Amino acid sequence: MKAIEVRDLKKYYREVKAVDGVTFDVEEGEFFGFLGPNGAGKSTTIRILTTLTRPTSGKAVVAGYDVVKDGKQVRSKIGLVSDKLILYDRLTVLENLLFFGRLYNMEKKTMMERAEELLTMLDLWERRNTQASKLSTGMKQKVNIARALLPRPEILFLDEPTIGLDPITTRKIRDFVKRLNEEGMTIVYTTHLLHEAETLCDRVAIINKGKIVALDTPRNLKRLFTEREVVEFELERPVEINLDCCRVLENVGNYYKVETTDLSRFVEELGKLPVKVRYIKSEEPSLEDIFVKIAGGE
Ligand SMILES: Nc1ncnc2c1ncn2[C@@H]1O[C@H](COP(=O)(O)OP(=O)(O)OP(=O)(O)O)[C@@H](O)[C@H]1O
Ligand SMILES: [Mg+2]
Structure with a gap:
């Protein structure tokens, strides 16, 4: 089974063709990159695949489920780290995680174990009782990542997860995501940083003005062009x-x-x-x- 199958997917906002007929597959366990300039349609594609927005037309199947018909099942299989930070300012790091864990219907014990494991891996366990509003941007992004990973998703979507982060944090996040992938998780990663796509991804789809203009391994893309x-x-x-x-x-x-x-x-x-x-x-x-x-x- 493919992790993701997308066929002629479109999303139009009135006359704006945000996604204009994209077709691609992502293999299970693949590290798949979306590379494109601002406004290319990366986030819109991710939003459709993670059921946050409905396509105008076309089909997308994620972890075996249709994103329009079986949204709930899709959501149970995926994690999303978006460029927008979704945290409650007044809750602490740990409380934030537990809050979202309850949304996923996780058991308290499993949730706590997993939260500790993730926060430790992301160097945040010491800060677990800090209020989210008092965290730096990079720390917030790490909490966001921990939150997305809490229910052990099969597929992790990351929409420009390193934007605005310092080089050290950026590297830590990249290494961390790379490791998750090596452990078997399918990753879909958007970026407009080329070296990032080049070093991380098995295959890269270059998207521009809502269309995929090239899709191949970084090595072949180079050869091709x-x-x-x-x-x-x-x-x-x-x-x-x-x-x-x-x-x-x-x-x-x-x-x-x-x-x-x-x-x-x-x-x-x-x-x-x-x-x-x-x-x-x-x-x-x-x-x-x-x-x-x-x-x-x-
Ligand atoms: N909710 C919306 N309503 C109207 N137009 C939208 C909406 N969301 C996105 N668009 C438009 O769709 C196009 C693609 O936007 P999208 O956010 O997918 O690009 P992107 O590749 O993620 O860009 P960036 O690198 O800047 O994040 C843009 O022209 C944008 O203005
Ligand atoms: Mg975007």
């Missing part, structure tokens, strides 16, 4: 580079930066020159380059 590579190198002495497999972008003394469509051939040709190569470096394009290309409409 790179026609040329940039190579930097230094020779022992300056010579004129006149090869038809490359174009010189920059040359200062014996330093060169060239662009090539055929890296292996270029390296071979370079080796034939009557001068030694001091160093050579090829920069792999980042997912960022690809993203800018796609979002730019190229």
